[in-house]
Amino acid sequence: MNSSAARDTVVAAATPPGQGGVGVIRVSGPDSAAVYAHITTSPLPAPRVATNVEFVVQNEPVDQGLVLYFPSPRSYTGEDVIELHTHGSPMVQDHLLAALVKAGARLARPGEFTERAFLNDKLDLAQAEAVADLIAAQTQLAARSAHQSLRGRLSTLVDSLADELIALRTFIEATIDFPDDDTDFLEQADIVARIKSIEVRCTELSRGVEQGVKLNEGLRTVLTGAPNAGKSSLLNALVGFEAALVTPVAGTTRDIIKESVNIGGVPLLLMDTAGLRETDDLVERLGNERARAALEDADIVLEVVDATATANVEDVGHQPAHHDIANALEIGGNSSTTIPHILVLNKVDLTDAEPGRDADAPATVRVSALDGRGVGELREAIKETAGLRFNPEQFIARRRHLRIFEQTADHIASARQFASPPVHIELVAEELRLSHEVLQQITGRFTTEDLLGEIFSTFCIGK
Ligand SMILES: Nc1nc2c(ncn2[C@@H]2O[C@H](COP(=O)(O)OP(=O)(O)OP(=O)(O)O)[C@@H](O)[C@H]2O)c(=O)[nH]1
Ligand SMILES: [Mg+2]
Known part of the structure; x- marks a missing residue:
């Protein structure tokens, strides 16, 4: 697949924009050495030896820093690559980028260095994608x-x-x-x-x-239950900000609200859904349909129950919303037993019960989304439920x-x-x-x- 001979020389800042200790500019392509000569009077350093040079544009010193030269094919892209480690000043970086472009390099497109590495057989496509996924990992x-x-x-x-x-x-x-x-x-x-x-x-x-x-997209973790159980309040408690609207009106949430969150190192895509109930309201009914569809596709289900409306855990099974959840999970072709399920008894602040988990029922957690008690234990329960599913050799x-x-x-x-x-x-x-x-x-x-x-x-x- 090698066609590097036909390729031009590209340049881009490899560190994020803004001020920092160091800013790296990367040049790759057959004319790397030639364009480099336009930003310094120093000779090209020995391969792979960090060398201190002064950057000079049109006879004016601009900055000083390290240069690394990776001749083809022993470089990230497989082409001649030169890395310029300047001070992390946006002004210096812009100045040098402009000079390099003026000297004949072209600004690289997003991903172009890795694309070249792929085209030069340095990485295969799955590895190239993994580079982007590693950078984006949360x-x-x-x-x-x-x-x-x-x-x-x-x-x-x-x-x-x-x-x-x-x-x-x-x-x-x-x-x-x-x-x-x-x-x-x-x-x-x-x-x-x-x-x-x-x-x-x-x-x-x-x-x-x-x-x-x-791992890439987050485990789809669906908050479900009857209207007003406190699903949106719990989403907000788990993500740490007011992502979803909370009101005393039953039927507040209609669309699905998605938030990514990192719980003990496990990436989750939390999904707050409409409260499940029979209703004549068209919008709420459509919201209910979306909630059921989300359940069918869930990796973890958090069933939220208003603890003040349910004296005993045993009563949860008799609630209409619970039947709805059980049905939705079976419709999805995933029997309800295979999707991990955590029962969250919310509003514990209004009851005599203690927040947290009972040793004999680790998949049941009493919380108060309002004052935050028990939410830490819920995080633990989610982490245990999710963490079981990965092994150390797991790839993205x-x-x-x-x-x-x-x-x-x-x-x-x-x-x-x-x-x-x-x-x-x-x-x-x-x-x-x-x-x-x-x-x-x-x-x-x-x-x-x-x-x-x-x-x-x-x-x-x-x-
Ligand atoms: N005391 C107390 N009130 C809570 C708690 N969690 C939620 N509430 C209140 O219960 C009401 C409903 O909360 P929401 O978070 O909107 O409930 P929901 O389940 O998202 O409701 P829908 O979107 O309508 O299905 C609001 O008035 C909240 O302030 C809690 O832990 N304790
Ligand atoms: Mg809600």
């Missing part, structure tokens, strides 16, 4: 998982599945040219069983990918990867069907070819230009 767990993907964890898993596909494809395609009796041949070679084992592997991997997507992933795994699995399933009587061996081969081709879009070994543009345009400038 929690330690997300950052750690992004680092796993950057180290190639996801790519290795994808490649191992691709290798299995290659082995099977080679075997089948070699025999197509010698057609005896397809059925006999397939039975003898137990092709159906081999396809099935690849299918199982694909499903296993896609579970890991799903977890990786959750994107929805794009998940879709690819789904398509790959579909093609493999079709191949299995064509391998069963009545056998269509050419179609088996074709479906396996397609599954392989689709799978390789994750690492970018098979990718369209459009897709690349889409992915790299979401990066920040200078990366």
Whole structure:
């Protein structure tokens, strides 16, 4: 995929705009050394040796700092790269950027350095995406998982599945040219069983990918319950500011309110929803529909109950909102037992009960969203519920990867069907070819230009 010869030289600030101790400007491309000569009278330093130089533009000293030279191909992009470490002054940075552009470099597009690294085979596409995900990570767990993907964890898993596909494809395609009796041949070679084992592997991997997507987007944590139970108040207590409207009027929340929050290192996407009840109000009814749809897609459900309206925990099961929740969870194809569920008894300040958790019922937490008591214990409960789902080798992933795994699995399933009587061996081969081709879009070994543009345009400038 190497086409760096045709590429120009780009430049951008690699540190965020604003004042700081140090500001880094990065130059990459075949003319790096030539444009560098326009901002200093010092010679190009030895490769990879930090060297102190004075930056001089049109005979005027501008600043002094360190320069690092990474000749091609041993650089981030694979091209000649020069890093200028100036003082973190926006004035100095602008001055040097303008001089470098005047000397013939072009301002880099967002993500262009990483795109070049990809095009020069320094990183595959999943690793390149992991760079952006690492930079954007909001929690330690997300950052750690992004680092796993950057180290190639996801790519290795994808490649191992691709290798299995290659082995099977080679075997089948070699025999197509010698057609005896397809059925006999397939039975003898137990092709159906081999396809099935690849299918199982694909499903296993896609579970890991799903977890990786959750780390990226946050575990979808849905606050649900009857109107006025205090769902919005609780959302506000968990995020630490007044994100949602709170009023004594039942039926205040209609649309879903989403807020990202970091709870003990676990990224959550908290979703406050409309209170569940029978209603003739059109807007509230639509809000209820959205609330149910959110439940079906939830990773964690926080069922909020007004403790003053429910004397005993046992009574919760008789409440109309609880039935609604149970129904919604089953409709989603996820039985209510598989989605972790925490019962939050709110407004404990109006009861005699103590806030917090009972040792014998860790999934029930008494809180006051009003005065904040018990909210810490709720955080703990959420963290325990969510934290169980990740392992240290977990990698970060994107929805794009998940879709690819789904398509790959579909093609493999079709191949299995064509391998069963009545056998269509050419179609088996074709479906396996397609599954392989689709799978390789994750690492970018098979990718369209459009897709690349889409992915790299979401990066920040200078990366
Ligand atoms: N005393 C007390 N009042 C609370 C507590 N939490 C919420 N409230 C009050 O209960 C009322 C309803 O609170 P909301 O947070 O709007 O309830 P909700 O569940 O979002 O209600 P809907 O959006 O209508 O479904 C408001 O008047 C809150 O001030 C609490 O812990 N203690
Ligand atoms: Mg509300």
